[in-house]
Every structure is written in C-alpha cells, then in structure tokens.
Amino acid sequence: MRRLTDALILCAAAFVIAACSSAPTKPKPAPVVEKQAARIQIQQDPGGFSIIEEVNVTPEIRAEYDSAIRMLEQKQFEQGIAALVKVTQAAPGVTAAHIDLGIAYSRQGDLERAEASLLQALAINPKHPIAHNELGMVKRKRGDFTAARASYEQALALHPTFHYAQRNLAILCDLYLADRPCALSNYEAYLQSAPDDQDVVKWLADLRNRQAR
Secondary structure (H helix, E strand, C coil): CCCCCCCCCCCCCCCCECEECCCCCCCCCCCCCCCCCEEEEEEEEEEEEEEECCCCCCHHHHHHHHHHHHHHHHHCCCHHHHHHHHHHCCCCHHHHHHHHHHHHHHHCCCCCHHHHHHHHHHHHHHCCHHHHHHHHHHHCCCCHHHHHHHHHHHHHCCCCHHHHHHHHHHHHHHCCCCCHHHHHHHHHHHHHCCCCCHHHHHHHHHHHHHHCC
C-alpha cells in the first residue's frame, strides 16, 4: 500500500543539522562560535547532506536544546515542545530551533503553530532548504497543494539535489496534483541519490505502468 505521507525530516541536532541523510547517523555537536551567523553551510557527501548553522549560545541553551531533541526522539512531544519554546525565547535568532519546533508542532497536529514556527525560521534565513521543505509538508497537510509545491520547489531552487524535497514534490505531484511528468522526473531524480528506497522504486514502477495504459 502506498504511504500517503511525505518524507519526514526530524532536524535533530540542528546547531549542526545532520538529519538530511539517506543513511542517518547521530550528528556530532558543533562547537560554539564567537559570532552569531545568519547563514548556513551545506555540505554534500555520499551519505546525504550536512547542514551546518553557526550560532552563538550559552552552554545552558545548548543543553536545553539537546534535551529537547532527546525528548522529541522519544516521542515526548509536549515536553520537547516546551523545551524548544524556551530555546527560541532565549535565542530567537537560532533558525534550527524554530525548524525543530515547527516539526514537533506538525507531529502533534498543530499545523497553525507549525507553520508559524517555520515562517519564523525563514524570516531569519530565507535560504534554508529544510525550512522550505518542512513548510511544504505543513502546507500539504493543510490542503494548500499549490503552496506546498512552491515550498518544495523553492527548496530545490536553493539546492537542486536536496533529495528529500524531490521525494516530497514527487509524492505531491503524483497523489494530489495528478501531474505525472512532475512526479516522474522527481521520483527519478530522488532515486539517483537514494537508490535503495524500495518504496519509491515501487511507486515509480506503478507510475510508469499507469502512464503506459
């Protein structure tokens, strides 16, 4: 049975965001830098992506953030959200915390707060591909498919091989927009980066069969 949900990215450890990997590994803590930076650095390797955000925070804020991420990983969403809110209040310029908060709200079904958190992240850094991708998922859940597509496409405009956005855009075009060429091209592009994703292999084969009829 086809999964009707988008690929989810939990941006755990987003002071160094390393959740965007086709073979996820536990990210290493990033050193605190001397100056706040409103930029991110994207590094791509055979395993996927590392998205690094340089921030200036106190050890207490960092500990609060790490605790929040552990709670989210354990599906303790209420506690994790409360901790992330504290982080965003203490360090409002940290994009990663707003993104993780948006993801947590979305998992809880609070799409209004999820969207607000992701828009706040994009207000800080409009070029953050994860924020655009996650906003696309929220928009899709809210039934705004045109806006969802625009968000995924913006993520890909910023980083054309960001394969999670390719997967999500393909699903959107396939299941919600009935745009088969869009779905086909993005499934194929995604599988170039994640050839072992058997779900997408099946979905692409199904799409090709439907096109041949």
